Amino acid sequence: RRPKTDFGSEQSERFRLRFPPSLQAMPSTHSLSRRGASLLDVSPMAPYIHEHMVRAADADPNDPERYIGLCVAENLQMWDILEPQLNRNRNVQRGSVAYDAMIGSQNLREQIASFASEHVWGRSVDPDRVIVLAGGGSILETLFYVISSPGDGVLVPTPSYAGYWADLETRDNLKVVPVHTSSEDGFKLSPALLESAYIDAGVPVSALLITNPDNPTGRMMPSKDMNAAIQWARSHDLHVVVNEIYALSVHGDEPYEPVGRVIDNLATDVHEVWGFSKDFAMSGLRCGVMTSNNTDVLDAISELAYWSLVSGDTQHLLAGMLRNTEWTETYLREMRSRLRRSYDVTTSALDAADIPYVDGDAGLFLLADMRRFMDEATWDAEDRLWRKVLDEAAVNLTPGSACHIGEPGFMRICFATEPPEVVARAISRFAAILNNVCVKDT
Template identity: 30%
Template sequence: MISTRGERYAKAGLADGYLGPPKTHFDKDSKQGVVSFSNAENVSPGLDSTNLTYHEGPFGSNRLRAAMANLMTTYFHPATPISPNNIVFANGVTSLNTICALSLTNPGDGILLAQPIYGSFTGDLSVPSDYQLIYTPFHGDDPFSPASVARYEETFLKARHETGVKIQALLICNPHNPLGRCYSRETLQAVLLFCQKYQIHLISDEIYALSVYGNHDSDGFVSILSIDPIPLGVSPALIHVLYGLSKDFAAAGLRLGCLISQNQRLLQAALSMSRFHWPSNISCSIATAVLEDREFVETFLPKSRQLLCSHRDLAVRALEEAGIPFAQGSVAGFFLWIDLSKCLDDEIVTGQGEWAAELDLSRRLQQTGVVMSSGHAYHNEVAGWFRVIFSVEVEMLKVGLSRITEFYSSASDKQI
């Protein structure tokens, strides 16, 4: 089920010393508990000693993993109960991308993705693992419909027959970055059947799961965990979810992400590799306190969604008033996908190509005081699209939008 090098990590057992029943730490008052001379640690007596030690190991304490399992149960509605043993923490989802790539692919293998999609997957996945990212074009089809699976299959078969690339996994963003949409239950079931048909893994990056603010149930987030694969004839061992606190809890600096899986070999490989992606125990302690505070979570998340929706609406109004096209249906995340292709320099398009013209457009936007991720970075099918982030202070958002709309108006006039 996992790659040769993944098996090597799974067998290495690099985290085995931290597994097993939890040990009672020595208490100086009662003189009870285990006296550990096993780790070379210089403990500060002024703090909770566990926060500045190796504690329970590199994959998150049992208490943190239990708190995350409770969050998953409450908000992700898993079809199969999630236990702390199904969860491995690392210092961010970036590291978990690397862990999954190393565990599921061998050099030269491939992972299938959509177009457009989060651009940094290139660095997170292919650079450390020496494998290929295979991008799927949709040619105008709705990438969130069940019919889109046919496009994945076309790309999968083309890679296998024309280039000999063995695709080992499909990676999706749900909610999607940069389109801000969620996959329906029907589409996710179709994706699962596709993965079962070709025996490839499904990695669902659900880092924006609780930043969804659609007005209709049909817009809402459906976790892949909420779909029981057994009645569909799909192996649970093929399904893996990535989640973290960076987005939904406005805590990118904590550098905490987790892998949720029923695949024991993958989890064993991840446990070994977590040694090289160890999250700070101070971060783990903060995250545990946040997740265990049910009242805080139940208050914070609706407020966050309300603010995101308000900022999204502000950005939409500005774009619509300026006549700037953007991808419709965004109900999640922090961004809008806008079409500035009208501002591409026709001479550069003719002489050097549309992607060179997009790079030129990006430079001109920077000169006006606006920096955005471009379509090329997100492997878009056509040039001229950019990602606007609206999860910033209101005044900053207003100024940035005004600079974009003024630039668009000026550039459009010149094209005429």
């Protein structure tokens, strides 16, 4: 049993304070629809996100004991590099304030195709096969709307990005079917695990969704494992969606191997997702990208793109940024260098605190093994430990239950949201709390 959001608590009730008290006091004379009411009954957002939004808004940046959120996968360490480049592209053109192609302007899609063909996809991609929508979540929700039917299952290897459940289940009415991997073999995905989850799904399965580099482990999937997973999916005639949102955020020694290089023939069943939120540290600008060889998929998405289009101003900004190839090369080098330093400082702090973790080589996070600090191997015990760290150390981690890990006790640490020294301070702070709880030999 995994803990769910309790909207009866005083702290949770603050999540709903979105309007002034004068408006909250107005009586509701019209009821919500069943789907509207369901959003209030059980939030699609995980409790750690709600806690973060409330506590971050209240935090005093000058308080050394302030709340520190290490639970959201954002890179907030690149603004000094981004700011001059973004401000340089503010000569907005007339066309940017008018309607354009709903799947992204021709200019932006050409710039993305040129950049991503070299840096992300590892092959030449025609701009006409590129679609741009308002963020990776919009891309995923819309893509699965056209490749899966209501009630279908989507296989998702775990540990997993927590947001997939909201992306696919809330409005697409799909069922995420977890494929639990094990810490004993380094969370390795295999065709045998996929087959077992497929058989036990209880619903028709129409797709497999893989994240590479992985969130939350921060590991790149070995090419042989990716190839085996896709070949297995093809044996069951499934769509395969590969989310490469962290393709450029590689801080290890080995380069990223995109699925376009792993598979000789992507055919019409493999669809790739990328975006600017993570690799370009722009989570607030909301620009997700996808490409596919499936013309029907692209055409169907274009019919829905109106509801998720990217603002003309943002498109103009990003096209100008990508056009400056000298700057993008400098940015990528510096971004990877800073990620490596943040990772090294984080792991050094964990080593000093004797907290085990999964070695990573990509992404904005790592997975810490907190099992030895739990009084029992249950989800309730993990929730108590997460809450203890949050309330007593004022540090918010991503609990393993949110990542749908198959075994309790792992928590994600996002190390790019704060400067490295602040991350280290946060680890020292919650390590002091952990030293006062039951410690088991592992």
